[in-house]
Structure formats: C-alpha cells, structure tokens
Amino acid sequence: MPHFSLTRESGFANHPKDMDWLRTNIPCQAACPAHTRIPDYLGEINKGNYAEAYFINLVDNVFPAVLGRVCSRPCEDVCRHGREGLGEPVAICFSKRAAADHGWDKLVVLEPLYPKTGKTVAIIGGGPAGLAAARELALYGHTPTVFEKHSSPGGMMNQGIPEFRLPRDVIEKEIEQIRRLGVEILCNQNIGVDTTIEELMKSYDAVIIAAGTLAPNILDLPGKDLGGIKHGLDFLLEANETGKSEIGQRVIVVGGGFTAMDCARTAIRLGSQSSVYYRRSRKEMSVTKDEIDELIHEKIPLELMVGPMAYLANGNGTDNVHHMRFIRNELGAPDASGRRSPVAVKGSEFDVDVDTVLLATGQWQDTTWLDKSIAPKVLDKNGWIRKGKPVTTDQPGLFLAGDYSIGASTLIEAIGHAKQCARAVDEYLVGEARVLDVAEISGGITDTGRVPEMDDVPRQGNPAIPLDKRSLRAEVETGYTRQLANRETMRCYLCHFKFEIDNDICIYCERCLEVKPHDNCIVRVDDLLYADDGRITGHVPAQDKRPHHYPLLYIDQDNCTRCGRCEKVCPVECISIQKVTHNTMRTCDVAKVQSPTKNWTFMGTTVADAKGAMVKWLAARDDVVVRREYAPIETPPVPGEGRTVFIRIEFEERITASN
Ligand SMILES: Cc1cc2nc3c(=O)[nH]c(=O)nc-3n(C[C@H](O)[C@H](O)[C@H](O)COP(=O)(O)OP(=O)(O)OC[C@H]3O[C@@H](n4cnc5c(N)ncnc54)[C@H](O)[C@@H]3O)c2cc1C
Numbered sequence: 001m002p003h004f005s006l007t008r009e010s011g012f013a014n015h016p017k018d019m020d021w022l023r024t025n026i027p028c029q030a031a032c033p034a035h036t037r038i039p040d041y042l043g044e045i046n047k048g049n050y051a052e053a054y055f056i057n058l059v060d061n062v063f064p065a066v067l068g069r070v071c072s073r074p075c076e077d078v079c080r081h082g083r084e085g086l087g088e089p090v091a092i093c094f095s096k097r098a099a100a101d102h103g104w105d106k107l108v109v110l111e112p113l114y115p116k117t118g119k120t121v122a123i124i125g126g127g128p129a130g131l132a133a134a135r136e137l138a139l140y141g142h143t144p145t146v147f148e149k150h151s152s153p154g155g156m157m158n159q160g161i162p163e164f165r166l167p168r169d170v171i172e173k174e175i176e177q178i179r180r181l182g183v184e185i186l187c188n189q190n191i192g193v194d195t196t197i198e199e200l201m202k203s204y205d206a207v208i209i210a211a212g213t214l215a216p217n218i219l220d221l222p223g224k225d226l227g228g229i230k231h232g233l234d235f236l237l238e239a240n241e242t243g244k245s246e247i248g249q250r251v252i253v254v255g256g257g258f259t260a261m262d263c264a265r266t267a268i269r270l271g272s273q274s275s276v277y278y279r280r281s282r283k284e285m286s287v288t289k290d291e292i293d294e295l296i297h298e299k300i301p302l303e304l305m306v307g308p309m310a311y312l313a314n315g316n317g318t319d320n321v322h323h324m325r326f327i328r329n330e331l332g333a334p335d336a337s338g339r340r341s342p343v344a345v346k347g348s349e350f351d352v353d354v355d356t357v358l359l360a361t362g363q364w365q366d367t368t369w370l371d372k373s374i375a376p377k378v379l380d381k382n383g384w385i386r387k388g389k390p391v392t393t394d395q396p397g398l399f400l401a402g403d404y405s406i407g408a409s410t411l412i413e414a415i416g417h418a419k420q421c422a423r424a425v426d427e428y429l430v431g432e433a434r435v436l437d438v439a440e441i442s443g444g445i446t447d448t449g450r451v452p453e454m455d456d457v458p459r460q461g462n463p464a465i466p467l468d469k470r471s472l473r474a475e476v477e478t479g480y481t482r483q484l485a486n487r488e489t490m491r492c493y494l495c496h497f498k499f500e501i502d503n504d505i506c507i508y509c510e511r512c513l514e515v516k517p518h519d520n521c522i523v524r525v526d527d528l529l530y531a532d533d534g535r536i537t538g539h540v541p542a543q544d545k546r547p548h549h550y551p552l553l554y555i556d557q558d559n560c561t562r563c564g565r566c567e568k569v570c571p572v573e574c575i576s577i578q579k580v581t582h583n584t585m586r587t588c589d590v591a592k593v594q595s596p597t598k599n600w601t602f603m604g605t606t607v608a609d610a611k612g613a614m615v616k617w618l619a620a621r622d623d624v625v626v627r628r629e630y631a632p633i634e635t636p637p638v639p640g641e642g643r644t645v646f647i648r649i650e651f652e653e654r655i656t657a658s659n
Pocket residue numbers: 070071072124125126127128129130147148149150153154155156157160161189190191192210211212213214233236258259262369401402403404408409410411412414
C-alpha cells in the first residue's frame with residue numbers, strides 16, 4: 001500500500017483522501033464556516049503582503065475588515081498552537097484586521113466567475129447573509145436585487161453591533177464592493193408589507209429569504225407589563241442610530257451573549273451604571289474571551305449563575321419596574337445545546353434595584369409576514385423554521401440564507417450558510433454545479449520561511465484606547481501595527497505545508513531525527529494504519545528503534561511545525577514539501593487542469609501478491625482510470641530473501657463533481 005497521504009504531487013484533487021487531509025491538518029480552515037484560507041493569508045501578512053492577504057479573505061468571507069474586528073473566531077478555538085502545552089492560539093482575527101488596515105485603501109471589486117446569465121434573484125434582507133448571497137450570485141453572473149426594510153443595509157452589523165466595536169465606514173466600504181458588482185440594494189422595502197414573496201416569485205427567477213432573527217424572546221415573568229423593560233435589540237438600534245436612549249441610572253442586562261455585552265457597554269457610554277446577570281457560568285457564555293475581558297476592563301459587574309424570577313414595582317402606584325428578583329443557580333445536566341443547564345437553589349432569592357431592564361435573552365425568526373401560501377413550504381408543523389439549517393424549501397425557486405435558516409448565530413456562520421445557499425440557487429438557475437471544492441496541491445517547495453524559534457513567540461495583544469477616551473462612537477481596539485502583525489503571524493505553524501518522507505528512497509541515515517525540534521514530529525514506525533478509502537489514519541510505533549530495524553520513518557503532521565530542518569539535512573532529498581489549500585474552483589477550470597498520466601509500481605513476492613496489492617490500491621481509488629498495465633517483472637531470487645515481482649501501471653486521476 002503506498003504510504004503517501006495525498007493522491008497527487010501537484011494540481012487539483014478531490015478524492016476523500018485529499019479532502020480528509022485538509023480537514024484533519026488545517027483545523028482552523030475546516031472550522032471556519034466560510035473555509036477561509038487562513039494559513040495562506042497569515043503567510044502573506046508575515047511577508048508584508050497585506051493587500052494579497054485582504055484579497056484572499058475577501059474572496060472567502062466577503063467582509064474581511066468587519067470580521068477582522070468582530071468575528072466569533074471558531075478558527076481560534078481549534079488552532080493547533082492553542083493545544084495543551086503549545087501556548088495560545090494564533091490571533092487569526094486580529095491579523096485579518098491588520099490585512100485590511102495596512103493593505104486596503106481602495107475598493108477591491110472581484111472579477112465575476114461567469115458571464116451574465118440574464119437570471120434575476122430577489123433577496124429579502126440586507127444583512128451579512130443577504131449581502132453575501134448577493135455577492136456570490138453576482139460572481140456567478142446573475143442579477144441580484146436586495147430588499148431591505150431598514151433605511152440602510154448591513155443588518156445586525158449596524159443595527160446591533162455598536163460603533164465602538166465596528167466603525168460604520170468599514171461596513172459601508174465593504175458593502176460598496178458588493179454594489180460595484182452590479183448588486184442593487186433597495187432600502188425601506190418591507191416585504192410582507194410593501195410587497196409579498198408571491199409577487200417577488202412572479203418577477204424574479206429565484207427568491208432568497210435572509211431576514212435574520214428579528215423577533216425578540218421576551219421573558220415571560222411576573223410583572224412583564226411594567227414600564228422600563230426593553231429588549232436589547234430595540235435599545236441597541238435606538239442608541240446606534242440616535243446616540244441616546246432613556247434608560248435612567250441603574251440598568252440591569254439579562255443574558256450572556258454578544259447582545260448582553262453590547263447593551264451593558266453601550267449603557268455605560270450613555271452615562272448609566274450597568275451590570276450583567278447571566279444564569280450559567282462564564283464557560284457557557286457565547287461570546288469571545290476578549291468581549292468578557294473588555295466588559296471587566298470597563299468595570300461592568302458580571303453576576304453569574306443567577307436566574308431572573310420577577311419584575312417588581314415599588315408599590316407606590318407607578319407602573320415602572322423598580323427592582324428585579326433573581327435566584328441563584330447551580331449547574332445541572334447538559335441541555336440540548338450541550339451546555340449545562342442551570343438549576344435554581346431554593347431560598348437564594350435576592351432583589352436588585354433598577355430603572356431599566358435590558359433583555360438580551362435571544363431572538364427568533366419572525367415568520368408572521370410570510371405569505372399564507374408560502375408558510376407551509378418553509379415551516380414545520382409547529383410553525384418554526386424547519387430544523388437542519390436548510391438552504392432550500394418545499395417551494396421550487398425559494399431559498400433560505402443565514403440566521404433566518406440557522407437561528408441566531410454569528411456573522412461568519414450566516415455568511416458561510418449564505419455562500420452554500422448561493423451555490424444551490426446557481427445550480428437551480430443553470431441546472432448544473434458550476435463550482436467545486438478541491439485540494440489545490442503545489443509541489444516542489446523548498447522553504448516554508450519558518451524556524452523553530454518562532455514557536456516560542458507569545459500571542460500579541462490588540463492595542464486599545466484608554467478607558468477615559470472611550471465613547472459611543474470611538475473605536476476601542478486600534479489594531480496591530482505592521483510590526484505586531486509580523487510578530488503574530490510568524491507564530492502560525494503554516495499547517496497547509498505537508499512534509500512527507502518517501503520511504504522507498506530514504507536510506508535511514510537518521511540525520512532528520514538528529515535535527516528535529518520536537519520529540520514526535522518524525523517517528524519510527526512498524527506500519528501505517530489505513531481506512532478503506534486509502535486515508536492514513538494512524539501509525540504503529542516501531543518496536544525496535546535501532547537504525548535499519550524498523551521499516552518506515554513517518555512525519556506526524558500533527559506534531560510538525562514546518563521548520564524545514566529535516567528537509568535541509570536529508571542527503572537523498574527524500575523529504576518533500578507540498579502546499580495544500582482548500583479551494584473553490586470553477587468546475588470547467590478543474591477539468592482543464594486535470595493531471596497528465598502518472599505511473600505506479602506494485603511489489604510482491606509472487607505475481608498474485610503484487611496483483612493483490614494493485615487491486616487493493618485501486619479499490620481505494622475511485623478517481624483512478626488505469627490506462628495501461630505492464631506485464632509483471634520478476635527479479636532473480638536473492639539467497640535468503642526469494643524473488644520480488646513488480647507490476648507497473650499507468651493511470652489518470654479523474655476529478656468528479658460528486659466529491
Ligand atoms: C447586538 C448584537 C451583537 C452581535 N455581535 C456579534 C459579534 O460580535 N460577532 C458575530 O460574529 N456575530 C455577532 N452577532 C450576530 C450576528 O450579527 C448575526 O448572526 C448576523 O448578523 C446574521 O446575519 P443575517 O444576515 O442572517 O441576519 P441580520 O443581520 O439580522 O439581517 C437581516 C436583515 O433582514 C432585514 N429584514 C428582516 N425582515 C425583513 C423583511 N420582511 N423585509 C425586508 N427586510 C427584512 C433586517 O432589517 C436585517 O437588515 C451579534 C448580534 C447582535 C444582535
């Protein structure tokens with residue numbers, strides 16, 4: 001069985017083995033819902049190529065300068081640098097912002113992938129999902145029109161997230177790049193009021209609902225009709241648009257997500273004292289660590305493990321909330337979300353005086369405005385949007401994108417989902433899949449630019465303005481300087497480089513073992529473990545570690561930090577370096593670059609043995625088309641070792657849309 005972990009040395013491949021290599025070995029890119037080519041752009045930043053880094057991001061995630069500030073960063077949660085004993089994850093998000101800060105002065109307008117098709121698509125909702133879907137469809141050659149009920153596009157980017165976290169000119173500039181592709185954005189268009197989905201379906205070839213989660217979840221507690229209780233979304237919209245809101249001095253925020261943090265930090269900027277009350281522990285809060293750190297830095301009290309019980313008036317005839325009753329919780333068994341559910345501790349109730357309660361307790365999809373004929377095609381029998389994050393509906397030509405399908409999530413999840421949705425719309429409009437996910441493999445690399453000393457560089461913090469300069473509009477984080485960006489990006493292990501030893505050439509001199517910086521980056525093994533489809537799934541450590549007493553040397557990608565030391569000392573050049581990138585290609589381009597004929601030789605002690613090895617290999621390679629099989633060649637017998645039989649084949653590798 002050949003021991004290489006990819007199906008080819010260079011070119012494009014989408015065999016399960018190649019796609020699995022990407023998923024397993026570049027965890028940050030696999031975790032990004034938009035599959036952003038993270039090591040590629042971190043590498044560009046490190047070389048000082050900020051504009052290239054911005055461009056890579058733009059292609060993949062549509063709003064790089066926005067996400068560089070406020071992304072929820074699922075990539076950092078899985079970054080290999082953050083594993084136990086290796087330090088902190090690479091600051092992928094801060095680095096992304098550096099690419100925009102230092103490499104994005106003029107508008108960047110992408111080249112369409114396909115010529116104009118004449119097909120039109122109506123998109124309901126001008127949030128990140130609606131805009132991302134529009135951009136993708138414009139690149140596919142279609143003509144999208146976005147209908148937004150608010151006076152400006154952007155969705156929660158500007159209706160929810162405060163300006164001190166996300167400056168409005170950054171949002172506008174990235175939306176302008178989408179407009180320049182021919183996307184029309186019509187504001188003050190409330191679908192369900194100004195027109196209906198049915199009407200849109202008559203005038204457009206397809207319709208996408210990307211209307212977010214605008215229906216607030218109001219806590220059904222005693223006293224809920226008192227004055228002074230607002231939902232956080234209404235409060236933030238008012239504060240973001242007008243710069244003020246009547247909330248009094250004492251403000252309680254109930255919740256533990258982005259909306260809660262933003263409400264509390266906005267309230268103190270309006271001159272109030274705010275505190276956050278959350279029913280679970282800090283671990284269960286669905287915000288980045290930096291958001292909690294900033295809350296604490298701004299001296300906003302965070303009361304954890306407390307559940308709201310009732311809103312209370314002061315009994316002197318006013319109908320305003322005067323205090324709020326809470327009860328202390330302890331954590332019980334995990335709930336459906338996997339988070340441990342809070343359980344109230346009897347007798348631990350307490351009251352807090354308050355002028356305004358801001359509820360940041362979640363929001364749902366508003367389904368009240370859907371046409372009566374359309375609702376059953378989109379909703380389940382209980383009236384909820386169907387589960388499973390669907391992009392399609394039971395109505396041909398009607399699609400869903402972003403939070404309207406997946407529920408309240410994050411910018412990057414909404415954008416990733418919208419990209420999937422746009423692919424489905426394109427396939428519906430033209431009748432075929434015109435883009436394909438592939439592994440783009442570049443061989444013949446001799447240097448990654450890394451040295452082991454880079455592994456010890458600590459994570460660089462993001463500079464911020466001092467507390468006394470903070471206001472509703474002043475951006476808190478000021479972003480990396482070029483020097484900080486360079487230091488941070490050198491930490492990245494560049495997991496998209498693959499080091500591999502060709503054991504048929506290796507002379508087992510063990511020079512690579514002498515220079516390796518990590519105990520387990522190169523290991524002596526007795527065997528490699530394979531899945532049925534040919535993927536290498538593990539290795540069996542060698543029993544006898546003496547030179548020439550073990551059959552294979554293996555580079556464990558999980559422990560390799562791409563320093564290149566091994567490759568430089570190898571006297572027989574049997575260590576190869578390839579760059580492997582998850583890319584989205586036009587199907588027609590992939591077909592054009594299909595690799596030329598290759599050959600492979602199978603060995604055995606008998607003809608049947610060698611044939612058996614060949615059959616097993618072919619069974620695991622459904623992308624291989626054998627062009628020629630040569631007659632077996634037998635070597636003369638070697639005393640004590642017997643014969644060796646070789647069978648050579650020539651083959652082509654096929655790229656299929658099905659993968
Ligand atoms: C306060 C707050 C802070 C957040 N902070 C972060 C953060 O820091 N990081 C992060 O990753 N995520 C954050 N999120 C979540 C993130 O903003 C959302 O997940 C994301 O915006 C969802 O995108 P979307 O396009 O699906 O929906 P939305 O952004 O909600 O956009 C939907 C759009 O549809 C429009 N619309 C609705 N109904 C109609 C209709 N009938 N006709 C026409 N238009 C309509 C709305 O006006 C809106 O513009 C935050 C959310 C909130 C509320």
